[in-house]
Amino acid sequence: MASVTLSGLRKEYGDLTAVDGLDLDVDDGELLCLLGPSGCGKSTTLRMLGGLETPTDGDVHIGDEPVTDQPPYERNTSMVFQSWALFPRKSVIENVAFGLKMDGVSEDERRERAREMLDVVEMGEFVDHDPTDLSGGQKQRVALARSLAIEPDVLLLDEPLSNLDKRLREQMQLELRNIHDAVETTFVHVTHDQNEAFTLADSIAIMHDGDIEQIGAPREVYDDPVSLFIEEFLGDTNLVDATVAEVTETGVIADTAFDTEVDVRTGDAAVAQGDGLSVSFRPEELDVERVEGTDGDGASAVTGEITDVLYRGSTVRFYVDLGGEHLFFEQSVGADTAFSAGDVVRVSWDPDDLLAFAADGARVGRGET
Template identity: 85%
Template sequence: MASVTLSDLRKEYGDLTAVDGLSLDVDDGELLCLLGPSGCGKSTTLRMLGGLETPTDGDVHIGGDAVTDQPPYERNTSMVFQSWALFPHKSVLENVAFGLKMDGVGEDERHERAREMLDVVEMSGFADHDPTDLSGGQKQRVALARSLAIEPDVLLLDEPLSNLDKRLREQMQLELRNIHDEVETTFVHVTHDQNEAFTLADRIGIMNDGQIEQVGAPREVYDDPVSLFIEEFLGDTNLVDATVTETTETGVVADTALGTEAAIPTGDAAVAAGDELTVSFRPEELDVERADGGASDGGASITGEITDVLYRGSSVRFYVESAGEHVFFEQSVGADTDFAVGDTVAVSWDPDDLLAFAADGDRVGGGGS
């Protein structure tokens, strides 16, 4: 195991800046996920950590040692890629032992180590098999065992589960988490899948436009995002425009596009009357009940009509129109109360559950600030 420190990393390709002044610390033995949309620089960051790309500027330290200028073979790291890249003419055992062979380890020792790793990934019964006979999930386990066999200080995983179907991908996420706990190696895992990051990570580093926007435990970054980008990227939410009308001792009052006021705690954030905000209402924080169709009282609630119902498997999403705007809420399938298109409902919320963001996307309030 080893800690990782990335300091002011920058990577340019001509006029394109893929990574822009990124700094990040990964603890010894931690499983950290780099999460972000395609093109945000997460895979480039991983490749600079592994020595497959040379930073334009900045430093990489592994276990306290500067490795920025070292080639990949001089760093004790190993990478698992999207493609399994198994040798079709070698057995599963020989594939897993290949890295050890390149390191000059004797046949008996490398085969023993390879069998240990196949046991860790629950593939010990396939040692003599041809890789072409394996399923996608089995091939991914073999690729993981091959990377672990060389006992890297840091294991780098570049979206290794993206080629698997949904059910197998979810199964492998749980298995990968268990493998990390067993081998106690530092993992840095790149993904664009929020659910995968939430399942795997001790902490998540959320990337946008070549920079880290926030690092924290899964619940922390979901419940307490620092920017509108993170609020939108992590799950689904209702975003409503608002204008600050007055300030109070604890925050501000804003008129929303829903035709109602929202009281928003803002803490120490500098917000003034006239400021334009974006207010986020998470669907799981909304309370919904049938209404008689009367207008809302201007408080922390609206009334509106259900215009669309979207079946989503284990849940049903309901869209409500109020003052020409739409918000949605969700119910589990089989819930006691069912709603239908045309129903009039009252939607209410706790002001402490709202989050507010300034025009530049920075978080300025909500969440009990």
Template identity: 75%
Template sequence: MASVTLANLTKEYGDLTAVDGLDLDIDDGELLCLLGPSGCGKSTTLRMLGGLETPTSGEVHIGDERVTDQPPYDRNTSMVFQSWALFPQKTVLENVAFGLKMDGVDEEERVERAREVLEIVEMGEFADADPGDLSGGQKQRVALARSLAIEPDVLLLDEPLSNLDKRLREQMQLELRNIHDGVETTFVHVTHDQNEAFTLADSIAIMNDGEIEQVGEPREIYDDPVSLFVEEFLGDTNLVDATVEETVEEGIVATTEFDEQIQVPTPNDGVAAGDPLTISFRPEEFDVSRVATDGGQLTESAAHGDVTTALEGTITDVLYRGSSVRFYIEIGGTSVFFEQSVGDETDLEVGDPVVVSWDPEDLLVFSEGERLGRGGT
């Protein structure tokens, strides 16, 4: 295994810049996920790391060696693609041993090594099978074994689970995590699926328009996003437009789409009265209860001094999502949502008046796309 360094890496196709001055360090033995939407440059970055694309500028280092201009066969890397690309006329064992054969490894050694990696991916009993008789998940494990057999310093995975159904994909995510833990290989895994990245990764690099937005451990990135793009991409949230009314010692007082003023305890450097903001109300931070029958007014517990931390609204839709139920609430003409597990008891129905409350410390505030108090990467 080996560390990886990408320095000022750029790839241009005519007038299109697919990757733009990207810097990234990957630790020896780490499983890093390149995460981002389609067209953000993540697969192009992976292909430059593997030597399948030549950078327009910048450098690629694997361990202590500069490999920027080396062809793929001179780099100790291997790639697993979306398609399995197994040889139909060869057995599973022969498919796994093929790379070793091309490297000139003698037959006895390559067969032994192929059997070892088939055991690692729990496919040992299928060594003599025809690839056409395997399921999608089994084929993907064989493709993974073929790449591991040559003992690469860095294993590159380009959305290898995207062709699997949801249940099998989730199963393979756990298996891939376990395989990484059992081999001495650095993994770089490309995906557009944030759930997959959170399941697999030691660390995540989020890409947008050919650049890295943020790098960090999964929990760190979710709890502490640097930008509105990261916050919106990593999961469902309620994004509410607001305008700064004033800055105060405790943070910002803002008028929201709810037609109400709220105060947010956030650093206020760089913003002034009249500036537009976006406030993220994550659904898991909402506490929702039916309005009391004594007139429906908010109680004193719904406010902290002069700081509004609760508003009244009305349930407009209830959406069953299998293991959870999503409730949509209209507050001052703006729709927000929260979710509950199916097992949680609730008597909320469409048309019910409710109180939506939150802890102001849980709100995230963004100005011009950057998180207040947290900007940069």
């Protein structure tokens, strides 16, 4: 159990910069998710933490100890690989006992401790099995037990759930959470799946182009994204191009692509008339009702016709045509107000729920709403 500090961490492969001067602090016992699209440098960061890659520049501290130049076998971190990487010629219990064997723990003791670990991950009945005969979920549990058996200061998880099917993945997310609470070890979990990060994490660090773009508690990051990148990455949303028509006391009046001027509460952020904005209308913040005519249009409502209805399992997504521009919103299957294509609806929202982003992607008026 230990905290982790990365400072000015860089990794270059020839001309390619995978990690670009990254700083990160992980608290003792925290479960941190490194979240980002593929190629953002999150796995490279994790591998430098585990000693499997040497940083081009920067430092890694585990606890107070500098470990930047330590090989993986000298630092007390343990990695759960995406491929699980179980030793195919060793039985399940040999796999789990491997780290203890390397530490010189006696045979009886390591067998007993490996068995206990297998019980923790509910694989107690598979001790003498050949790992190649196990299912994906079972391999994943054995890999987890193998890494936890050495009681690492920091457990590193490199997308270990991404090869599992959806149901098993969701079940394992909860179990990982429980195991984290039980073993009280610092976890750093890499994933590209924002739902997984929201389910698991104490805090989320979202990576973009080799650096951390935003870090915080899941709720905090979701409610208060710092940039357009984060807003787009965290979930599907309606992004509408707009131009600042007028600067007001509470923010701006923006002329949107669907020809309606809407209030955006950007506070006293530095924007000028004529600036381009991207305004995010999150689907869950939209209120929709069936109407006759287009009377209700205004600063926080528009009227349009439903053009497409998309069934997406438990939810239905509706697209509303607003003169060429579309907004979508979602409802649970079986909700009372089922709309159908051709219905004319009024879409309204609370101006406080709109998020505006400048042309360079930075959030406008963050902390003002």
